[in-house]
Amino acid sequence: MSKSPSPEPPHPAQDVTQHVGYLLKRAQAALRGAMDKVLREHGLTVPQYATLELLALRPGMSNADLARATFVTRQSGNVVLRGLQDAGLITRPATADHGRARPARLTEEGRARLAAVQAAVYAVEQRMVRAIPPQRVAALLADLDRIATALED
Incomplete structure (x- = not known):
């Protein structure tokens, strides 16, 4: 039985911990941990916070x-929406006008909770951005967008 040659790595690296995917995952895990910490103080989870941010932007x-925009399944998205609705942070009609979609909107309490937590979340992002030379931030954002687009096919 002949041994097939090992595939070539996508770029030179000493070990897997220096691969782009590993470093992206490490950064994502660190971001999620930092966000979990500040959001817990406000009684929110990352998906709940992301939902509030999106509804403020696009009622x-x-x-x-x-669910698509917050990177969760539709079932998980529905659980998030029910929790926010039960907490009085969003409203949704009891029935859909047409189809099955029940558009969600922030309540005044939802807007207040979002405003109260935004500074803490933005401070986490600021910590991240400060680690990068300012002149490289725009390029990093463009690169991350290109990476996501390349993998969406």
């Missing part, structure tokens, strides 16, 4: 649209 989004 009336459906569960399916919110």
Whole structure:
């Protein structure tokens, strides 16, 4: 039985901990941990916070649209929306006008909770951005967008 040659790595690296995917995952895990910490103080989870941010930007989004935008399944998105609704942070009609979509909107309490937590979350992002020379931030954002686009096919 002949041994097939090992595939070539995508770039020179001493070990897997220097691969782009590993470093992206490490950064994502660190971001998630820092966000979890500050959001817990405000009684929110990362998906709940992301949902509030998106509804402030685009009121009336459906569960399916919110789930896609917050990187959770539709079922998980529905659980997030129910929790926010039970907490009085969003409203949704009891029934859909057409189809199955029930557009969600922030309540005044939802807007207040979002405003109260934004400074803490933005401070986490600021810590991240400060680690990068200012002249490289725009290029990093463009590179991350290109990476995501390349993998979405």
